[in-house]
Amino acid sequence: MALDRIDSLADPAVLSSILGPVSSVEREAAPGISSGYSSSLHEILAAVLRDGTKLRLRLKRTRLDQDWLARLSREEPPGREASLLGETALSPVWECFARAHLAYAVQGSEIGLLMEDHSEGLLADVREPISAAHEEALLLAIASLHARFWQSPALSLPWLSRPEWSLDVLGPHQAAEVELRGAPQSIREGVVRGWRDALALLPSDVASKLTLPGDQLWLEWSHLPKTLIHGDTKIANFAFLPDGRVAAFDWTRVGAAPGTLDIGWYLAVNSTRLARGKDELIARYRELLEARLGRALDELLWERMMDAGIVSGARMMLWSKALALREGTPFRRDDWAWWVARLSRWSSR
Numbered sequence: 001m002a003l004d005r006i007d008s009l010a011d012p013a014v015l016s017s018i019l020g021p022v023s024s025v026e027r028e029a030a031p032g033i034s035s036g037y038s039s040s041l042h043e044i045l046a047a048v049l050r051d052g053t054k055l056r057l058r059l060k061r062t063r064l065d066q067d068w069l070a071r072l073s074r075e076e077p078p079g080r081e082a083s084l085l086g087e088t089a090l091s092p093v094w095e096c097f098a099r100a101h102l103a104y105a106v107q108g109s110e111i112g113l114l115m116e117d118h119s120e121g122l123l124a125d126v127r128e129p130i131s132a133a134h135e136e137a138l139l140l141a142i143a144s145l146h147a148r149f150w151q152s153p154a155l156s157l158p159w160l161s162r163p164e165w166s167l168d169v170l171g172p173h174q175a176a177e178v179e180l181r182g183a184p185q186s187i188r189e190g191v192v193r194g195w196r197d198a199l200a201l202l203p204s205d206v207a208s209k210l211t212l213p214g215d216q217l218w219l220e221w222s223h224l225p226k227t228l229i230h231g232d233t234k235i236a237n238f239a240f241l242p243d244g245r246v247a248a249f250d251w252t253r254v255g256a257a258p259g260t261l262d263i264g265w266y267l268a269v270n271s272t273r274l275a276r277g278k279d280e281l282i283a284r285y286r287e288l289l290e291a292r293l294g295r296a297l298d299e300l301l302w303e304r305m306m307d308a309g310i311v312s313g314a315r316m317m318l319w320s321k322a323l324a325l326r327e328g329t330p331f332r333r334d335d336w337a338w339w340v341a342r343l344s345r346w347s348s349r
Contacts, residue, residue: 001103002051002086006112009105018102018114021050030058039067044117053281056117057102066107072169073161073253078106081113081251089154090228096145096237098245113342118247121239127272135275139285141246142233142266147292149228160313161231161255163221163312166265167214170248171315172199194319202340206347210314217315221308224258224301229254229305233266235273236311259289264309267316271335278338307346314339 001018008014012022030044045057064070064077082104084090093099100115123130149155172195180188199207209217229236231253239247263285267278274281289294297305321339324332 003103003105003112004107006061006105006107006110009103009112009114010043012047014103015045015047015057019047019049019055022047023050024048027059039063039069042260045114056113056119058117060113060115062111062113063109064111066182068180069169070252071182074165075161075252076159077109077111079111079252080161082106082111083157083159084251084254085113087154087157089157090149092148093145096148097141098241098247100239100247100249105157115249116247118239118241121241121247122199123235123240125236129275130235130273132275136280136284137240137244137246138235138238139281140288141238142230142259142262143249143288143292145230146227146262146289150259150293151225152228155226155228155256157256160228161253161257163226163255163257163261164214164218165251165306166231166255166257166261166312167217167315169316170319171214172211172319173213190323191224191319194321194323197325198318198322201336203327203344203347206340206343209347210311210318210343214315217265217311218308221258221304224305224308226256227259229255229259229262230258231262231265233262258305259307260305261312262309264306264311264313265316266313267310268313268321269337272323272331303349310339310342311346314343 003009003014010025012025015025016022024047026046028041028044039062040062043059043061045059047055047057049055062070062079063329064075064079067075070079078086084093085101091114100118101113102116103114105112123134125317170191180191199211202210230248232250237248237250239249241247263282267274267281273283273340276284286297286302318339321332321336325336
């Protein structure tokens with residue numbers, strides 16, 4: 001349901017049209033669904049229906065003009081998540097993921113999203129692997145999304161994020177720090193130090209290619225088949241429901257791109273959460289994707305698609321992996337070595 005005013009999302013009379021007769025609504029501040037860097041504000045709405053049923057809802061408010069990540073990812077009002085909810089051509093998304101959203105409203109640069117509260121379905125935000133079952137369910141949902149929108153006409157929607165934009169969100173050019181205005185100090189300092197370390201440690205040929213401007217770098221992959229991607233496949237952005245479905249949040253980077261960008265980011269941002277090795281995860285995603293496409297993908301095409309995904313993930317998170325090397329643990333060294341090896345394969349093609 002699309003509403004005109006954000007405050008209406010917490011109005012008992014309006015909620016009654018969505019949930020059934022509501023007798024009362026109590027509001028309380030709440031942490032975000034994920035532990036990311038968004039400046040969004042969250043509230044829990046405790047709604048009591050006239051029959052005594054108690055429901056927990058979540059109201060998320062975001063000011064695009066005050067959100068540094070929105071600026072870097074080139075998001076404009078009404079925002080990609082609200083645009084997704086209002087676009088009938090993309091409604092098959094909710095055949096792949098459970099839709100938590102109930103209503104939304106846009107006022108100027110501010111977006112309000114009313115959602116079911118799926119906190120109980122979130123996995124603990126710890127640096128430990130998730131279960132194989134959870135990872136399988138998530139890979140299946142991601143592969144289903146990618147197969148459903150493979151080369152779809154809906155990908156021409158002008159507000160969808162473009163793949164080359166993701167290459168510049170936290171890329172090595174950010175070491176100048178100018179573009180990170182508004183970001184938390186820890187991020188600003190970390191990106192600068194991390195890219196300085198990363199570029200010093202990388203083979204010179206990899207560092208040279210990895211620092212190209214995003215639009216120039218993407219020319220190598222402009223011919224690849226595109227699909228609809230979630231854009232932010234951090235595990236904290238998904239809830240695992242009792243019926244086996246997966247609910248997805250934070251569609252602010254939803255875009256038209258090779259599906260492997262979702263996998264490259266998944267590998268990069270969830271490095272401590274993976275239930276299996278990186279190469280095994282890539283192979284399993286390919287199996288699921290090809291099964292849903294109903295055909296095998298050409299090996300050379302697949303390699304190019306994975307190059308795009310790996311480079312995209314590296315451009316957003318390699319600075320963090322370089323900083324993590326300072327921990328000196330075997331896990332961090334192995335993680336870094338894997339990324340360098342994959343980037344070297346790409347660079348030598």
